[in-house]
Amino acid sequence: MNGLLTILRRSPRAAAGAVILLLMILMAIFAPLLTPYSPTSQDFGTWLKPGGEHPLGTTALGQDVWAQFVYGARLTLLVGLSVGIIATFIGAALGLAGAYFGGKVDEAINILTNVFLVLPGLPLLIIASAFLRGGGVWSIILVISLTGWAWGARVIRSQALALRNRDFIQAAVVSGERPGRIIFAEMLPNLAGLIAANFFGTALYAVLSEAGLSFLGLGDVSSVTWGTMLFWAQSRGALMQDAWSWIAMPGLGIALLGTAFALLNFGIDEVTNPKIVHGTRATRVLRAGRKPATSPDAPPAPGTPQPLLRVRDMEAGYATPGGSVRAVRDVSLDIAPGEFVGLAGESGCGKSTLAFAATRLLDAPGVVFSGESELDGKDLLAMSPAELRRVRWKDYSMVFQASMNILNPVIKVREQVYDAMQAHGVTDPARLEARAKELFKLVGIRESYLDSYPHQLSGGMKQRVVIAIALALEPKLVVMDEPTTALDVVVQRQILQEIDAVRRRLGISIIFITHDLSLLVEMSDRIAIMYAGEIIEEAPAQQLYRHPKHPYTLKLMNSFPALDGPRERREGIPGRPPPLSADIPYCPFFDRCPSRMPGKCDEFKPASVETAPGHRVACFLHSDAVKEVAREVAHAAD
Numbered sequence: 008m009n010g011l012l013t014i015l016r017r018s019p020r021a022a023a024g025a026v027i028l029l030l031m032i033l034m035a036i037f038a039p040l041l042t043p044y045s046p047t048s049q050d051f052g053t054w055l056k057p058g059g060e061h062p063l064g065t066t067a068l069g070q071d072v073w074a075q076f077v078y079g080a081r082l083t084l085l086v087g088l089s090v091g092i093i094a095t096f097i098g099a100a101l102g103l104a105g106a107y108f109g110g111k112v113d114e115a116i117n118i119l120t121n122v123f124l125v126l127p128g129l130p131l132l133i134i135a136s137a138f139l140r141g142g143g144v145w146s147i148i149l150v151i152s153l154t155g156w157a158w159g160a161r162v163i164r165s166q167a168l169a170l171r172n173r174d175f176i177q178a179a180v181v182s183g184e185r186p187g188r189i190i191f192a193e194m195l196p197n198l199a200g201l202i203a204a205n206f207f208g209t210a211l212y213a214v215l216s217e218a219g220l221s222f223l224g225l226g227d228v229s230s231v232t233w234g235t236m237l238f239w240a241q242s243r244g245a246l247m248q249d250a251w252s253w254i255a256m257p258g259l260g261i262a263l264l265g266t267a268f269a270l271l272n273f274g275i276d277e278v279t280n281p282k283i284v285h286g287t288r289a290t291r292v293l294r295a296g297r298k299p300a301t302s303p304d305a306p307p308a309p310g311t312p313q314p315l316l317r318v319r320d321m322e323a324g325y326a327t328p329g330g331s332v333r334a335v336r337d338v339s340l341d342i343a344p345g346e347f348v349g350l351a352g353e354s355g356c357g358k359s360t361l362a363f364a365a366t367r368l369l370d371a372p373g374v375v376f377s378g379e380s381e382l383d384g385k386d387l388l389a390m391s392p393a394e395l396r397r398v399r400w401k402d403y404s405m406v407f408q409a410s411m412n413i414l415n416p417v418i419k420v421r422e423q424v425y426d427a428m429q430a431h432g433v434t435d436p437a438r439l440e441a442r443a444k445e446l447f448k449l450v451g452i453r454e455s456y457l458d459s460y461p462h463q464l465s466g467g468m469k470q471r472v473v474i475a476i477a478l479a480l481e482p483k484l485v486v487m488d489e490p491t492t493a494l495d496v497v498v499q500r501q502i503l504q505e506i507d508a509v510r511r512r513l514g515i516s517i518i519f520i521t522h523d524l525s526l527l528v529e530m531s532d533r534i535a536i537m538y539a540g541e542i543i544e545e546a547p548a549q550q551l552y553r554h555p556k557h558p559y560t561l562k563l564m565n566s567f568p569a570l571d572g573p574r575e576r577r578e579g580i581p582g583r584p585p586p587l588s589a590d591i592p593y594c595p596f597f598d599r600c601p602s603r604m605p606g607k608c609d610e611f612k613p614a615s616v617e618t619a620p621g622h623r624v625a626c627f628l629h630s631d632a633v634k635e636v637a638r639e640v641a642h643a644a645d
């Protein structure tokens with residue numbers, strides 16, 4: 008319910024759709040108050056003109072057109088909403104089951120879905136309704152539901168598949184949760200927006216199909232719906248008799264109801280689907296109560312290199328039915344050309360969300376609430392899907408922890424390396440082959456492995472192949488989100504050294520995400536530490552290693568083995584970060600901080616202040632500067 012209210016508040020389209028739909032429902036419920044006549048009563052004169060007791064005139068059979076219109080809304084709405092529920096239920100159940108169980112179950116569901124998608128809709132509707140004729144309105148509902156579920160199943164399955172591979176679902180599977188619980192409690196809430204949008208899309212399809220079938224005389228012509236009104240009006244030659252209202256009113260009703268469903272469908276999609284940021288970003292930023300995309304910073308000093316990636320005031324997270332998770336909170340970050348920037352912090356502090364949001368990869372239910380992300384001066388958040396396709400891989404690429412799973416098991420590695428290059432216009436076979444060999448050399452794999460299938464390679468080698476693919480077009484930036492975490496320590500280190508060598512050779516920038524701070528200290532030029540969605544400290548790597556300032560950074564350092572020196576037992580950090588669904592208008596580390604100052608750290612939020620060149624920290628131990636908390640943002644995101 009909360010989620011729906013949030014959507015209505017955020018999307019004027021959805022709100023307009025909801026108002027129209029509500030008015031229609033009220034009209035249907037209170038029909039007896041709006042007209043004294045029964046819609047089927049034939050007690051009046053035929054073809055009466057509008058006026059007097061019959062504001063919209065009467066039909067060829069002597070029925071009151073206004074009574075037919077207001078009562079007709081009942082069955083039309085019943086068909087729309089019932090089909091919406093039934094078809095969405097079938098689509099969601101099959102889509103989720105296919106994505107969750109995979110294998111043969113998915114295959115069977117996929118075949119069934121494809122069959123229904125391939126069958127032409129209208130002829131199928133006509134045949135099925137002719138077959139079930141005489142069954143009244145419920146047979147129409149059944150027929151339209153049967154022909155209308157497949158698209159929803161396809162869309163929900165593809166989103167559920169993406170979700171199935173998310174870490175938190177995998178963790179639920181590994182921890183032995185029952186499939187039913189995972190599907191209903193873990194996956195379904197993440198798909199709520201999509202399912203709601205699908206419901207209204209299907210309801211729209213149902214209203215139009217019912218009207219079409221009834222108009223063709225294939226519905227239950229004895230019932231009163233806007234579709235049967237059109238059928239009778241047409242068959243009795245209403246236009247010839249100048250009885251325009253008999254045709255115009257049901258037409259208008261269908262158009263308005265269709266518009267309401269379409270607006271709700273688009274509005275929900277707009278809010279819950281982050282890929283639709285294009286063109287709506289400015290409004291979203293404003294809706295989120297945030298200033299539009301202008302830099303708060305002073306212009307860079309002359310001679311300062313322009314950052315390659317420039318993230319400003321980023322607010323991102325997840326719109327869940329229980330409210331928003333604000334996983335990234337007012338984060339600004341610059342990555343210079345050729346720079347290796349490490350992003351560290353405990354699990355769940357928002358590192359991946361920041362990387363995904365900044366590179367426009369955040370999938371539903373992820374949302375960029377506000378902020379800017381520019382790559383080489385180009386606004387990534389405002390790009391159209393086509394523009395994004397052009398810059399991905401070419402200007403920036405990504406390697407994730409489970410990236411090796413992107414390799415298709417039945418296609419040779421060579422072709423998969425070629426693919427990325429071919430998609431961006433490299434077609435000369437000699438060039439492709441030379442480049443593939445060069446890339447394999449770069450990432451330390453013998454070129455003979457180009458002839459292998461992925462299953463013939465070890466995990467480390469597959470991950471190297473993916474890194475080779477990510478480097479294929481020499482992008483300016485590579486985002487690496489725990490690319491080596493699944494590998495053993497020796498392989499991890501080797502790959503990292505190779506990545507670093509490649510970076511220096513090609514001059515690319517790298518954002519490297521991990522919770523292993525000691526690894527970052529070795530590799531990075533600069534390190535940013537995230538905690539509870541915020542960057543709480545940022546400094547050149549060695550400076551951070553030698554002079555960490557934030558108590559959290561110190562704790563994080565102590566929880567990993569030292570780079571050199573004797574082996575000793577390391578302590579974890581007691582306590583937990585605050586929940587990311589709440590406002591945190593004070594220091595987020597307060598509860599766990601050994602140096603906390605009650606009355607200060609739990610009352611005010613420390614501003615991030617530069618305490619040494621390039622070293623910024625947000626902690627009252629180092630500066631008294633207080634950060635103004637943009638409360639309007641916090642609330643707009645809920």
Ligand SMILES: Nc1ncnc2c1ncn2[C@@H]1O[C@H](COP(=O)(O)OP(=O)(O)OP(=O)(O)O)[C@@H](O)[C@H]1O
Pocket residue numbers: 197325327332334352353354355356357358359360361371372373522587
């Ligand atoms: N699909 C989702 N729906 C709701 N909340 C989510 C979703 N994905 C992530 N979150 C939440 O967002 C927060 C930040 O997650 P994120 O994955 O960005 O953290 P992280 O620092 O990268 O963690 P890790 O190191 O474990 O990958 C976490 O609290 C997480 O529970």
